[in-house]
Amino acid sequence: MELWFTEKQTKNFGITAKIKRTYVTEQTEFQKLDMVETEEFGNMLVLDGMVMTTQKDEFVYHEMVAHVPLFTHPNPTQVLVVGGGDGGVIREVLKHPSVEKATLVEIDGKVIEYSKQYLPEIAGELDNPRVEVKVDDGFMHIATSENKYDVIMVDSTEPVGPAAKLFEKGFYEGISKALKEDGIFVAQTDNPWFTPELISKVFKDVSEIFPITRLYTANIPTYPSGLWTFTIGSKQYDPLEVNEERFHDIETKYWTKDLQKAAFALPKFVGDLI
Numbered sequence: 001m002e003l004w005f006t007e008k009q010t011k012n013f014g015i016t017a018k019i020k021r022t023y024v025t026e027q028t029e030f031q032k033l034d035m036v037e038t039e040e041f042g043n044m045l046v047l048d049g050m051v052m053t054t055q056k057d058e059f060v061y062h063e064m065v066a067h068v069p070l071f072t073h074p075n076p077t078q079v080l081v082v083g084g085g086d087g088g089v090i091r092e093v094l095k096h097p098s099v100e101k102a103t104l105v106e107i108d109g110k111v112i113e114y115s116k117q118y119l120p121e122i123a124g125e126l127d128n129p130r131v132e133v134k135v136d137d138g139f140m141h142i143a144t145s146e147n148k149y150d151v152i153m154v155d156s157t158e159p160v161g162p163a164a165k166l167f168e169k170g171f172y173e174g175i176s177k178a179l180k181e182d183g184i185f186v187a188q189t190d191n192p193w194f195t196p197e198l199i200s201k202v203f204k205d206v207s208e209i210f211p212i213t214r215l216y217t218a219n220i221p222t223y224p225s226g227l228w229t230f231t232i233g234s235k236q237y238d239p240l241e242v243n244e245e246r247f248h249d250i251e252t253k254y255w256t257k258d259l260q261k262a263a264f265a266l267p268k269f270v271g272d273l274i
């Protein structure tokens with residue numbers, strides 16, 4: 001028998017993957033969690049029916065969330081990742097020697113547990129001594145932090161379910177307070193084909209709080225439309241004015257020195273959203 005998984009990306013459109021086997025299918029305290037093996041993309045984590053990461057294309061998202069802000073900040077030492085329980089962003093953050101401590105605040109401990117088991121090359125650095133893992137509500141963590149982080153990365157699910165409040169203006173205000181006076185943050189902000197209003201709304205909210213606001217993109221084949229966006233809010237450093245001499249050697253599969261800037265070059269219809 002052939003088994004296929006479909007994520008309904010909109011009411012009328014979806015993406016389909018042939019499944020080799022199902023490792024986990026479980027209702028956690030927060031969401032529906034599935035861990036499956038696909039023919040095309042290897043092991044895949046699905047939350048509430050939405051593809052979160054796959055072994056084959058995870059590097060794009062995780063590298064682009066981490067390296068773009070970390071190479072914009074001249075000396076990031078304290079880093080916070082909100083969400084991201086699979087550990088992919090943390091793995092990339094640790095490639096920056098200036099980072100003394102990376103804190104991960106993930107609301108759902110089951111995401112961490114199953115990622116360690118079935119996505120070891122993604123989650124493998126979660127036990128690194130430079131990492132502190134907290135199973136906790138990221139919104140609350142932000143609300144109770146002040147002047148603490150150089151860089152904050154929001155690796156959330158979509159604005160439904162447990163992550164809905166991570167797309168509200170009040171959350172970005174909290175992030176601003178949690179950051180040091182020259183801090184910078186990045187959030188994944190969905191795609192311009194099916195959720196253009198979300199991109200416009202987040203960009204507007206962030207630009208009302210941060211003096212420098214920028215949007216960049218990356219190609220992620222298993223996410224809706226494949227064209228993914230990330231929004232940066234920065235108090236002082238402009239990602240478009242990075243001094244390239246600072247780029248240290250780093251092992252990547254997607255990020256390059258040229259992409260650090262080129263990712264901000266937007267197709268017309270995307271640029272028109274902001």
Ligand code: AG3
Nearest residue numbers: 050051052053084086156157
């Ligand atoms: N977080 C963002 C995934 C969004 C995908 N959306 C969807 N499939 N509808 C990814 C977590 C990876 N660390």
